[in-house]
Amino acid sequence: MEIPVLELEGITKIFSRGYFKKKYIIALENINLRINKQDRLAIIGESGMGKTTLARIACLLETPTQGKIKWFGKDISNVSRRELSYLRTRVQYVHQDPYASLHPSRTIYATLADPLSRNNNIRGKELERRVEELLNLVGLTPPSYFLNKYPHHLSGGGRQRLAIARALTANPEVLVADEPISMIDMSLRATIIQILKILNKELGISIILILHDIGAARFFATNGGKIAVLYGGRIVEKGECDEIVNNPLHPYTRTLISASPIPDPDLAQEKKVIELKSYEPPKRELGKKLCPFSHACLYSQDICFNKDPGLENVNDKHEVACFFWNRLPKWIPPWSKE
Numbered sequence: 001m002e003i004p005v006l007e008l009e010g011i012t013k014i015f016s017r018g019y020f021k022k023k024y025i026i027a028l029e030n031i032n033l034r035i036n037k038q039d040r041l042a043i044i045g046e047s048g049m050g051k052t053t054l055a056r057i058a059c060l061l062e063t064p065t066q067g068k069i070k071w072f073g074k075d076i077s078n079v080s081r082r083e084l085s086y087l088r089t090r091v092q093y094v095h096q097d098p099y100a101s102l103h104p105s106r107t108i109y110a111t112l113a114d115p116l117s118r119n120n121n122i123r124g125k126e127l128e129r130r131v132e133e134l135l136n137l138v139g140l141t142p143p144s145y146f147l148n149k150y151p152h153h154l155s156g157g158g159r160q161r162l163a164i165a166r167a168l169t170a171n172p173e174v175l176v177a178d179e180p181i182s183m184i185d186m187s188l189r190a191t192i193i194q195i196l197k198i199l200n201k202e203l204g205i206s207i208i209l210i211l212h213d214i215g216a217a218r219f220f221a222t223n224g225g226k227i228a229v230l231y232g233g234r235i236v237e238k239g240e241c242d243e244i245v246n247n248p249l250h251p252y253t254r255t256l257i258s259a260s261p262i263p264d265p266d267l268a269q270e271k272k273v274i275e276l277k278s279y280e281p282p283k284r285e286l287g288k289k290l291c292p293f294s295h296a297c298l299y300s301q302d303i304c305f306n307k308d309p310g311l312e313n314v315n316d317k318h319e320v321a322c323f324f325w326n327r328l329p330k331w332i333p334p335w336s337k338e
């Protein structure tokens, strides 16, 4: 079996808040993920489900409370500070807010040339050539127009392109983009996802894209990519994108798909959004075994409140954590004319 570039094994993250009366927040629980070379993985879920925490742990910017992180099969839980800072250059993080992640007083040339020179030990003409190559790659063309401009001269989409180019200066093995399209114009969102797909295909970089919209996740991961659905800090369903989107087996994934906008106005009018029993966020208690979606799920029964369903293999392309996945009603996709 292929050795994954990055592997998360049984990752749990618990935050504590308060000084005298501590409150514990289970942000992630028992997350297992394998990222192979050139993988395309979309992680989806609503706000507060643990996406950013997972992204930061995958980029080695946050330490898990429990679990192992492996880099090419080697456990890196106890590596030296020096090795950790090296590994952090191999897994690059693209922040959701391009406004905050770029230095406002550096030109676009300096934003890219300084880290390029540091990471690759190049200067002069070679450095200029590489800066131009990166600008071309992310669609900031012609490069000569942008070199002496500043981030504030760019639109939100342009700044996100620059942030992606800067992440590439370290020649990363993995790029984790945390909701990179949430703060940019709707019309530019597809182009940013398209750039990530090109980097994945042409440079062979493994890409983890964090999103809350399953439609965007589908656009990114269709045709060979994967999707993992996060709810209440757990992965409730994961597998090949086309398999998950066409045959979702977790009630939460079905809810997400049914809530996602569809472009066809006739279908949009007829589309039924799946109602839930409750719209409260999941309650997570330390040591309590249950399905995190049980309070909201239309199909939950006693067992769902007393036992952790755990991910089960449906087939080699699909895992789901639901006791009743094979007893749910037939799935009719909202885009179907049936």
Ligand SMILES: Nc1ncnc2c1ncn2[C@@H]1O[C@H](COP(=O)(O)OP(=O)(O)OP(=O)(O)O)[C@@H](O)[C@H]1O
Pocket: 015, 016, 017, 025, 026, 027, 045, 046, 047, 048, 049, 050, 051, 052, 053, 054
């Ligand atoms: N540093 C922290 N200290 C305490 N609690 C935290 C911290 N970071 C995250 N949390 C909590 O962990 C849970 C998961 O947060 P996280 O930001 O990972 O979710 P998310 O899915 O990325 O949400 P969003 O889309 O709103 O950013 C939330 O309940 C959040 O309040």
